[in-house]
Amino acid sequence: MPVVSDDDFKDILAQTRAFIQKEVIPRESEIADTDTIPDDIRRNAAEMGLFGYAIPQEWGGLGLDLAQDVELAFEFGYTSLALRSMFGTNNGIAGQVLVNFGTDEQKSTWLERIASGEVVASFALTEAEAGSNPAGLTTKAVLRDGAWVVNGTKRFITNAPAAHLFVVFARTRPADENGTGIAVFLVPADTPGITVGPKDRKMGQEGAWTSEVSFDDVVVEESALVGGSEDAGYRAAMTSLARGRVHIAALAVGSAQRALDESVAFAAVTRQGGTPIGDFQLVQAMLADQQVGVSAGRALVRDVARKYVSGEDRRIGPSVAKLYCTEMAGKVADLAVQVHGGSGYMRGVAVERIYRDIRLLRLYEGTSEIQRLIIGGGLVRAAKKTS
Known part of the structure; x- marks a missing residue:
């Protein structure tokens, strides 16, 4: 049974939907033009508990499980993805x-502040030669005189310009028979030796900040080693990413739903030759394809989230959901631009923003190609075990 009852969750979901519809959607152009989430929206999100909705209640969060998480993510995906990015790492890949x-000490030091939004946490994994596969990372941590010294450079790090805490993955030794040698450290952003680069200029997702982060002889105490284990990093990354993939899949469904709704509304009132374009069969066919994709994606996400919560499948299912839903959302957004015609190519039109925003969903937390390898390899390994 989930910690949060169905009735309580209905209230949380309704409040979240109202917040997005009334406060965020009307200001999407402002977010895009200023490349910033307005301070009042951030404050309201924090007051609603959105910075810690997936953090356990004992640490100040709402304690939602993944099946509930994805229902919120459907709503987050319906508007500018920068909103979700603002608190996504706190709840997801960093917070998890x-x-x-x-350790208990690490949780008591950080989790309540992460859940309240006082602390913004960044997941510092990706490097120039280590993206979807963490095994290739080159950032190093060396134990010296009772402290860890971290050196390396990370890139595309979400929320880095605003971060208070970096969850940093580093190699403490080459992989061997005892483990991967990848550890994860909690590094406060004001630690000497950290340099946060300028905000990346991206194709889309204005308001969602990413940048390069360099660690030059950054010294942290031994207690900064997550779990007190030098080999926890790889498993922590894989566990957090698997959960995050289901969340990203749900975001993609929410964005696709918005693209569909914008397409239907446009087709119903826009005329060509005096006839609403929605009366044209070829336009109806595009709307039908959008609806099929959204419906299938939503059902898939709910099924995968349920199996994740039960422990039935925490490996292949998340990759299936992310692969299908992010690819589907790209096709739905493309059709949305097509339905809108020339208008769909204009800045300030919702489907143009969605088209750019969701392209990233096929790249982060494991590219579509990596998801195919996880799915295919997992199926073959399972077959070998039973043969």
């Missing part, structure tokens, strides 16, 4: 490392 692998 602490929830699942942190």
Whole structure:
């Protein structure tokens, strides 16, 4: 049974939907033009508990499980993805490392502040030669005189310009028979030796900040080692990413739903030759394809989230959901631009923003190609075990 009852969750979901519809959607152009989430929206999100909705209640969060998480993510995906990015790492890939692998001291030090939004946490994994596969990372941590010294450079790090805490993955030794040698460290952003680069200029997702982060002889105490284990990093990354993939899949469904709704509304009132374009069969066919994709994606996400919560499948299912839903959302957004015609190519039109925003969903937390390898390899390994 989930910690949050169905009735309580209905209230949380309704409040979240109202917040997005009334406060965020009307200001999407402002977010895009200023490349910033307005301060009042951030404050309201924090007051609603959105910075810690997936953090356990004992640490100040709402304690939602993944099946409930994805229902919120459908709503987050319906508007500018920068909104979700603002608190996504706190609840997801960064926060879950602490929830699942942190020591009691690490949890008590950070989780309540992460859940309240006082602390913004960044997941510092990606490097120039290590993206979807963490095994290739080159950032190093060396134990010297009772402290860890971290050196390396990370890139595309979400929320880095605003971060208070970096969850940093580094290699403490080459992989051997005892483990991967990948550890994860909690590094406060004001630690000497950290340099945060300028905000990346991206194709889309204005308001969602990413940048390069360099660690030059950054010294942290031994207690900064998550879980007190030098080999917890790889498992922590894989566990957090698997959960995050289901969440990203749900975001993609929410964005696709918005693209569909914008397409239907446009087709119903826009005329060509005096006839609403929605009366044209070829336009109806595009709307039908959009609806099929959204419906299938939503059902898939709910099924995968349920199996994740039960423990039935935490490996292949998340990759199936992310692969299908992010690819589907790209096709739905493309059709939305097509339905809108020339208008769909204009800045300020919702489907143009969605088209750019969701392209990233096929890249982060494991590219579509990596998801195919996980799915195909997992199926073959399972077959070998039973043969």
